[in-house]
Amino acid sequence: MNIWLLIVLVAVITAAIKAAGPIALGGRELPAWFSSIVAAMPAAVLAALVVTSALADGDELFIGPDTAGVAAAGIIAWRGGSVITCVLVAAAVTAGLRAI
Amino acid sequence: MAGPWDGADTLGPMNDSFRRGVRLGLPYAAAGFLLSLSFGVLAREAGFSAAQAIVTSAIVFAGSAQFAVISIILGGGGLVPAVAAAGLMNARFLAMGIALAPSLPGGPLKRAAQGQTVVDASWVMANRRDGTFDRWLLFGSTAPQYVTWFCGTAVGALAGDGFFDPERLGLDAIFPAFFFVLLIGELKEPRTRLVAVVGGAIALALVPFTPAGIPVLAASAAALIGLAR
Numbered sequence: 001m002n003i004w005l006l007i008v009l010v011a012v013i014t015a016a017i018k019a020a021g022p023i024a025l026g027g028r029e030l031p032a033w034f035s036s037i038v039a040a041m042p043a044a045v046l047a048a049l050v051v052t053s054a055l056a057d058g059d060e061l062f063i064g065p066d067t068a069g070v071a072a073a074g075i076i077a078w079r080g081g082s083v084i085t086c087v088l089v090a091a092a093v094t095a096g097l098r099a100i
Numbered sequence: 101m102a103g104p105w106d107g108a109d110t111l112g113p114m115n116d117s118f119r120r121g122v123r124l125g126l127p128y129a130a131a132g133f134l135l136s137l138s139f140g141v142l143a144r145e146a147g148f149s150a151a152q153a154i155v156t157s158a159i160v161f162a163g164s165a166q167f168a169v170i171s172i173i174l175g176g177g178g179l180v181p182a183v184a185a186a187g188l189m190n191a192r193f194l195a196m197g198i199a200l201a202p203s204l205p206g207g208p209l210k211r212a213a214q215g216q217t218v219v220d221a222s223w224v225m226a227n228r229r230d231g232t233f234d235r236w237l238l239f240g241s242t243a244p245q246y247v248t249w250f251c252g253t254a255v256g257a258l259a260g261d262g263f264f265d266p267e268r269l270g271l272d273a274i275f276p277a278f279f280f281v282l283l284i285g286e287l288k289e290p291r292t293r294l295v296a297v298v299g300g301a302i303a304l305a306l307v308p309f310t311p312a313g314i315p316v317l318a319a320s321a322a323a324l325i326g327l328a329r
Contacts, residue, residue, distance in 0.1 A: 021195075041323040041326075044296065087134065
């Protein structure tokens, strides 16, 4: 496989996706209902990113040491821990369970 | 966790927003360093040269898509599946870009360029929760994340395959933990808690049936709950 071609294609598709919304809908007022959806979007997208990366491996649901690590990070975040503390705890718990 | 949307100075000069963005972005930049370190190592494992790994992070700068590409290659997949996986992984940026669009001034080219600065953490922090975004805060918080993403990849790629095993160090847990911290900050209201639960459920339900990336895009539909009164 031509890796340079792969890199360029991935860069182009990423840039195109990020540009699409701003090009199509930029610089105009959008109705009030639009704002309600935008305000709720982070919770939906973040929850989906968390569960698909912590509870799935490819197209299979999978609970492993990383799931426990992420859960530990969640508890610390809930109690006001910083993002650094949380990711380090997630890695440490995951690594610890794998070492056992 | 204090967020930028708590402040009353959203109308302040753009430099203030930019500087505040840099400050807010720093912790995520540090976490991103560890993440890109493991990207660098995994990319070498997948047959990338150090230069190729570094250029990928410099011009793609989208963690989930980069990891998706590597996992496809390590699994024996070819060019087309790898590019498709990256596109699907990035599909959420389509929805996020639409949300951001009204907050970007200038002509189409300028708006497209500004849209490139969207990464998950910055987009969440710049969201003012009233349908608009603080674009200078977005640019500011992305800046340090770009720098560490580049540097982490360089260190991992130059140290190379066999330098360390990202899985043994639990570095694969950093990616979900990173998003979990951002998510916790969203859960203050019952409304957004419901959105998170529904979004998570949609994503999990689709995982066995759709290509990677689609579950996250589909989950953004849970934001329609925001319309309920």
